[in-house]
Amino acid sequence: MRRKIRVVGAMIEQDARYLITQRPPTASLPLLWEFPGGRVEAGETDPAALARELAEEMGIGVEVGGRVIHVEHAYEAYDIDFCVYRCRLVRGPIQHIRVHDHRWVRPDELDQYEFPPADEKSIAKLLGL
Numbered sequence: 001m002r003r004k005i006r007v008v009g010a011m012i013e014q015d016a017r018y019l020i021t022q023r024p025p026t027a028s029l030p031l032l033w034e035f036p037g038g039r040v041e042a043g044e045t046d047p048a049a050l051a052r053e054l055a056e057e058m059g060i061g062v063e064v065g066g067r068v069i070h071v072e073h074a075y076e077a078y079d080i081d082f083c084v085y086r087c088r089l090v091r092g093p094i095q096h097i098r099v100h101d102h103r104w105v106r107p108d109e110l111d112q113y114e115f116p117p118a119d120e121k122s123i124a125k126l127l128g129l
């Protein structure tokens with residue numbers, strides 16, 4: 001049976017810009033841009049997983065709001081069940097602990113960044129499509 005992985009991502013808006021982060025060169029999907037987040041561990045709620053991942057990756061604190069999108073996507077080695085939540089940044093600064101880089105971008109700038117295929121719908125939503 002194929003492995004299914006639960007993944008959560010954060011849509012963090014500030015001054016009409018969204019926070020995106022770049023995956024490390026050594027990770028899977030190297031150097032692609034994404035909504036920061038990661039895998040949900042067994043027994044963990046989505047908001048708890050998101051808060052933990054953002055603290056581990058960037059040292060930031062967030063309040064997790066409503067779910068924006070839920071998609072399933074089949075990668076070569078596994079399937080992901082990917083949920084994106086609106087979040088509010090409540091504690092910074094952003095540090096590059098487990099992210100390669102970060103940017104605050106306007107929706108119309110998103111096409112300048114390469115995202116994993118599972119992010120297509122989240123991006124369409126930001127563009128109001």
Ligand SMILES: Nc1nc2c([nH]c(=O)n2[C@H]2C[C@H](O)[C@@H](COP(=O)(O)OP(=O)(O)OP(=O)(O)O)O2)c(=O)[nH]1
Pocket residue numbers: 007008009027028029033034035036037038039080082116117118119
């Ligand atoms: N955080 C995040 N992950 C995403 C997005 N889009 C997308 O396909 N993913 C995928 C990439 C990974 O397979 C998985 C996230 O897990 P992770 O960020 O903890 O990845 P990881 O380094 O543990 O992955 P791996 O190298 O062990 O395969 O979800 C996104 O926008 N944000």
